[in-house]
Amino acid sequence: xxxxxxxxxxxxxxxxxxxxxxxxxxxxxxxxxxxxxxxxxxxxxxxxxxxxxxxxxxxxxxxxxxxxxxxxxxxxxxxxxxxxxxxxxxxxxxxxxxxxxxxxxxxxxxxxxxxxxxxxxxxxxxxxxxxxxxxxxxxxxxxxxxxxxxxxxxxxxxxxxxxxxxxxxxxxxxxxxxxxxxxxxxxxxxxxxxxxxxxxxxxxxxxxxxxxxxxxxxxxxxxxxxxxxxxxxxxxxxxxxxxxxxxxxxxxxxxxxxxxxxxxxxxxxxxxxxxxxxxxxxxxxxxxxxxxxxxxxxxxxxxxxxxxxxxxxxxxxxxxxxxxxxxxxxxxxxxxxxxxxxxxxxxxxxxxxxxxxxxxxxxxxxxxxxxxxxxxxxxxxxxxxxxxxxxxxxxxxxxxxxxxxxxxxxxxxxxxxxxxxxxxxxxxxxxxxxxxxxxxxxxxxxxxxxxxxxx
Ligand code: HEC
Ligand code: HEC
Ligand code: HEC
Ligand code: HEC
Ligand code: HEC
Ligand code: HEC
Numbered sequence: 001x002x003x004x005x006x007x008x009x010x011x012x013x014x015x016x017x018x019x020x021x022x023x024x025x026x027x028x029x030x031x032x033x034x035x036x037x038x039x040x041x042x043x044x045x046x047x048x049x050x051x052x053x054x055x056x057x058x059x060x061x062x063x064x065x066x067x068x069x070x071x072x073x074x075x076x077x078x079x080x081x082x083x084x085x086x087x088x089x090x091x092x093x094x095x096x097x098x099x100x101x102x103x104x105x106x107x108x109x110x111x112x113x114x115x116x117x118x119x120x121x122x123x124x125x126x127x128x129x130x131x132x133x134x135x136x137x138x139x140x141x142x143x144x145x146x147x148x149x150x151x152x153x154x155x156x157x158x159x160x161x162x163x164x165x166x167x168x169x170x171x172x173x174x175x176x177x178x179x180x181x182x183x184x185x186x187x188x189x190x191x192x193x194x195x196x197x198x199x200x201x202x203x204x205x206x207x208x209x210x211x212x213x214x215x216x217x218x219x220x221x222x223x224x225x226x227x228x229x230x231x232x233x234x235x236x237x238x239x240x241x242x243x244x245x246x247x248x249x250x251x252x253x254x255x256x257x258x259x260x261x262x263x264x265x266x267x268x269x270x271x272x273x274x275x276x277x278x279x280x281x282x283x284x285x286x287x288x289x290x291x292x293x294x295x296x297x298x299x300x301x302x303x304x305x306x307x308x309x310x311x312x313x314x315x316x317x318x319x320x321x322x323x324x325x326x327x328x329x330x331x332x333x334x335x336x337x338x339x340x341x342x343x344x345x346x347x348x349x350x351x352x353x354x355x356x357x358x359x360x361x362x363x364x365x366x367x368x369x370x371x372x373x374x375x376x377x378x379x380x381x382x383x384x385x386x387x388x389x390x391x392x393x394x395x396x397x398x399x400x401x402x403x404x405x406x407x408x409x410x411x412x413x414x415x416x417x418x419x420x421x422x423x424x425x426x427x428x429x430x431x432x433x434x435x436x437x438x439x440x441x442x443x444x445x446x447x448x449x450x451x452x453x454x455x
Contacts, residue, residue, distance in 0.1 A: 034122030037115055039240055041108060044388050048126055051300050054105060055096070057123045068092050076116050081107040101298065106387070110371040163226070167219050174215075242392035243337040247317075248310045250299070256386035257297055262378050268350075275350045277336050280318045287314050291322050299389050339393060345454055348402075353377070360412040360442075361405075368408070380405075399453075406447035411440050 038046075038057075048058035064070045070092060077085045078093060082105050085093045111119075254260045265278040293307035315322055319330040342348055353361060358377045365380040366373045374380060383394025395401055446452055 034118035364409040406442035
């Protein structure tokens, strides 16, 4: 009898241990949260291991400590508002600004101290990359594929470990409850009765306890279903995906520094379902005259010769002879690598968002992000493209992402289209939901209906 109790205690200790390991996973969640924040806010300009627009940030805490004798307090100030820090006359802040050709880093006043601590934790202790699946990497374009795999794994590993641990705990608790019932039984007169049903051989035992096995199998099945669901949810998702392009075309130089309107090149966004990549003729409208780069901005690591050579590629592609100022007729189509690509079963229409939804989306985005206001509707979904030398996916572009915005964005009932089209509906909804004072989010006009987004 005593031995039963002993086991019971041991069981409790085991559960305690398991719970504490899962708790410690949560504690390390800082770096994971930091990674998320880093990817959302910083990867446009920083990488951990190499210089992009800004310096490499791997081990930055250690670096400013040893090289500049500055502590994390300085980093917090810099990240929150580097401009203010420079204005305060801080020596190192001004030094590094000069060193990077006075390229301004975005201030991040909306990041909390904890957020910044998390980001710094990530730069000091980035999670080790998992081994890429050898066969998968070989099968597809190596870089982009592994980056995508990595993103998937990172997000799944943590969840799977925690859920597995919880499941194991559950199993243990259940076993202990059973044991305790047995202990109680032993203490009663029913012991006799129990003895009668006692297993006498291994096969008896199996028969009696096969439900344990079944239980485990069921659990495994649940895990598998969970894994498959996760995998499905990640189809086509590559936030941060930025492949190498045949011409090094910089959005920062065009849309940012030279303030060329997005729609000058992506004009079809306004009228159609897709927002196309401009043809080489559009480039030639300007580059017939701009054959050299004479800008002051240089992305670290690039020089005038590099940009000039890239501009020459436009001439090679269109068969333009700059010396004779005429086309030779020999063309070489440029094959841009597509970055955004929804699965075929999804219907997404740019004009619905860029024309009908424009004001609604801008207003709602600016209300949600008072510190990162946008002027151009495209940025609500594509991020600050005009600061990116290389475009990358700024959001997950999952179903959940579409729906989240539809739930929270108020439709602009006063734009010409909706005023006309939805007048009756609007009045009806106003009566139906008086508490919303006639405020109507996209879900109310059908933005959550499966058929609107799926063929
Ligand atoms: C628009 C581009 C841009 C973005 C976005 C950006 N940075 Fe920077 N960052 C820079 C540049 C450029 C510098 C170099 C100093 C300068 O020119 O102002 C820099 C410098 C830094 C430094 C100082 C590094 C050193 O060597 O001392 C830190 C730390 C830093 N950034 C952190 C961040 C973090 C964290 C984020 C995201 C929350 C971020 N940055 C987002 C461009 C950017
Ligand atoms: C001077 C022409 C030009 C201007 C202006 C321009 N783009 Fe682009 N855009 C391109 C070209 C060329 C590509 C394809 C190469 C690449 O991905 O960088 C592209 C690619 C993109 C992509 C990725 C497309 C894909 O493959 O999924 C997005 C998103 C995008 N642009 C958004 C914008 C936004 C937003 C603006 C305004 C802030 C803008 N562009 C301004 C020429 C332009
Ligand atoms: C509305 C005018 C305009 C259009 C259209 C345009 N560019 Fe440019 N491009 C510029 C300007 C301005 C510069 C910067 C020149 C300078 O600062 O001396 C530039 C610079 C460049 C450079 C060197 C810097 C960099 O981004 O790497 C490349 C390459 C380039 N353009 C490619 C293209 C391609 C490809 C297209 C068509 C998809 C295109 N441009 C369309 C105006 C334009
Ligand atoms: C409501 C979100 C949203 C807004 C606003 C938006 N886009 Fe997009 N954009 C997307 C989605 C989603 C895709 C992927 C579409 C696909 O793969 O079928 C995309 C794809 C693109 C592409 C790649 C070509 C294509 O159509 O697949 C370009 C270029 C682009 N967008 C440019 C723009 C420009 C320029 C604007 C502003 C005028 C803009 N987008 C506004 C969500 C948006
Ligand atoms: C940034 C916010 C935002 C995001 C993200 C977004 N939408 Fe929308 N969407 C809107 C707004 C606002 C409208 C309403 C436009 C109007 O006034 O008619 C809308 C309307 C629509 C409609 C028409 C609904 C109807 O009943 O008329 C469809 C279909 C749609 N969106 C599909 C998508 C898909 C697919 C995605 C994801 C790939 C997506 N949207 C992502 C804001 C968004
Ligand atoms: C606002 C647009 C929108 C609405 C409404 C919507 N979906 Fe989706 N759905 C998407 C997008 C975008 C994807 C592709 C997501 C991706 O690539 O990860 C998707 C993917 C899916 C998938 C594939 C699994 C996955 O998540 O990738 C299924 C199944 C699905 N949707 C079912 C539904 C059902 C059922 C409804 C109605 C209750 C619905 N959807 C309503 C936009 C929508």
